[in-house]
Amino acid sequence: MARTVGSRIPAPGLLAPAAALVVLAPLAVLWPLPAALGLAAVSGLAALVAHRRASGLAARCDKLSGEIDILSERLLKVEARGAAAATPEAAPPGEAGVEELSVEIGLLSGIVRDLAAVVSAQDGEIAGLKDAQARAQAEAGERAQAQAQSHAALHAAVQAELRARPAAVPPPVPAAPRAAAPPPPPSETPAPRPLPPIGRRPAPVEPAERPDARARERAIVEAFDRDGVSVYLQPIVTLPQRKVVAYEASARLRLGEAVLAPAEFLPVLERHGRSTDLDRRMLQRVAVIGRHLAGRGSEAAVSYALSPLSLFEPGFLRDLARDPADPALAGRLVLALSQACWRGLDREQAAALAALRERFGFGLDRASDLRFDAAALAARGVVQVKAPAELLVRAASGGRDLTDIAVEDLVALVARAGLRLVAEGVEREADVPDLLDLDVPFAQGPVFAEPRAVRADVLGAPPAAPEPEETGPPPPRRGFRDFLRRAG
Missing domain, CATH: 1.10.287 (Helix Hairpins)
Structure with missing residues (x-):
């Protein structure tokens, strides 16, 4: 077998x-x-x-x-x-x-x-x-x-x-003389660069289809491409001493004889994909200003508010992290984001911002309410929180839809977290005593100083056209007791 x-x-x-x-x-x-x-x-x-x-x-x-x-x-x-x-x-x-x-x-x-x-x-x-x-x-x-x-x-x-954002109101344009050269044809103007399609990137609002509006937009883009951008600084002061402790840098665009504020030209640059280029230029110049302040022995920091669309630009934050660090600028540069941006950060953007904490401080501005999570902001590297003075005063007088706790307690909570609370947009002297009653430590606005252009020699650029000098004697400086008497 x-x-x-x-x-x-x-x-x-x-x-x-x-x-x-x-x-x-x-x-x-x-x-x-x-x-x-x-x-x-x-x-x-x-x-x-x-x-x-x-x-x-x-x-x-x-x-x-x-x-x-x-x-x-x-x-x-x-x-x-x-x-x-x-x-x-x-x-x-x-x-x-x-x-x-x-x-x-x-x-x-x-x-x-x-x-x-x-x-x-x-x-x-x-x-x-x-x-x-x-x-x-x-x-x-x-x-x-x-x-x-x-x-x-x-x-x-x-x-x-x-x-x-308030719509930009174009200033009146004087009538051109008869001998003036005709404007260039539309074919010679540079075509607007489209924004890169990245995920769910927010699309800017399209302008009204008017010939004068389109011509003005082309003029703004051409002025920007010719590097007609200048830097203005506005100080941030302590209360009640009014000692300068920091500066906020903002851009101005020279269009002919007019100087445009950011609210007038920034929406146009966002629609034409130039807002990130503006942020790159401004950050380079803000770094130069920070080195100049360090060379003079000043401890003041300089903040700059980024455009929300720059967070969606591929490589923008990574390029900032790859730039060589300057020990002279440690703790002197503050990147400010709006309150809406801080609340809507995704995981990738939060990680890119975390990589910049060694060389930049972060700030929160353009606040729409006073519901701040001070501990969470401090954990993300935020060192400065800016809120409109009108918002603080209105919340203290009974605007419960703007905050969950009393404004006095909010100020103390922000201070305990190590953040600097700044009341921005102070336009009236009568608001200063109200801010002092709320124990707000810092303020910014036309009452203390208007934004002023940075000299060309500070930026290391060729001198620009001289600005018209102010005529008349400087405004008299009133004492603090006079302010309290007028407020009473």
């Missing part, structure tokens, strides 16, 4: 699925949906291979079962022959046959046990792959939903800020 010997089948290797999991799992952080689809495809392929192997093992088990049945029949026949044999000489062949069949049955039993273990391992691996696929799909869906909600919130916040 021929011996039937089965070979042991080793457990299938999981090298390819494991390698796929190791490669696709990190990619799920950057591209969640494609990684989830790839993981699902790998899991389906592994399940198909496992099913085919299990089917083959089941077929082998059936074949071995048939062989065991044949051996069992042979064993019964041998036992019957041994029982029928009457002489002792016939016993040895029967015993030898039984022993041989017992050995073969033992081998077959071991093979069957191995096959059962392999099938059980395959079932466990398939179940594990299905669970991993379900978890990966759920995590990818949660990440995609959270990212979409964050972009949608920031989009809505920036759109609300752009809509709330």
Whole structure:
């Protein structure tokens, strides 16, 4: 009788699925949906291979079962022959046959046990792959939903800020003399550069389709391209001493004989994709101003408010982080973002800002309410919070829709967190005693000083056209008791 010997089948290797999991799992952080689809495809392929192997093992088990049945029949026949044999000489062949069949049955039993273990391992691996696929799909869906909600919130916040920004009123343009050269044709003007499509980037509001408005926009863009931007500084003072402790830098655009404020030209630059270029130029000049103040021994910091659209510019914040650090500017430069931007930061933008904390301080301005989380802002590196003076006074007089706690408690809370609270836009002397009653430590506005242009020699640029000098004696300086008497 021929011996039937089965070979042991080793457990299938999981090298390819494991390698796929190791490669696709990190990619799920950057591209969640494609990684989830790839993981699902790998899991389906592994399940198909496992099913085919299990089917083959089941077929082998059936074949071995048939062989065991044949051996069992042979064993019964041998036992019957041994029982029928009457002489002792016939016993040895029967015993030898039984022993041989017992050995073969033992081998077959071991093979069957191995096959059962392999099938059980395959079932466990398939179940594990299905669970991993379900978890990966759920995590990818949660990440995609959270990212979409964050972009949608920031989009809505920036759109609300752009809509709330006052429309620029063009100044009256004097009639041109007859001998003046005609304006250049539209074909010679540079075409506006479109904003790069990045995610859910907020789209600036389109201007009214008027010939004069389009001509004015072209003139503003041409003046910007000719580098007609100048830097103005406005001091931030202490109360009640009125000592200068910091400066705020803002841009002005010279258009012919007129000097435009940011509210007049910044919406045009945002529509034409120039706002990030403006921020780059201003940050370079603000750094020069900071070095100049450090060389004079001044401890004053200089802040500059970034455009909300610059946060969506690819590489803008990363380029700032790659610039070589200047020890002379440590703690002197403050990047200000609006309250809407701080509330709508996504994970990537927050990480890019965190990489700048070693060389820049951060500020919050353009506040629409007084619901500040001082501890969270301080944890993100914010050192200065600016709120309109009118907003502080109105909230203190009963505007409960602007703050959750009393303004006096808010001022103390911000001070305990190590933040500098600045009341901006102080236009009347009568508001100063109210701010002192609220214990506001710093203020900024026309009452203390108007924004003044930085000299060309400070910026290291060729001297610009001289500005008209102010005529008349300077305004008299009144004492603080006179202010209190007038306020009473």
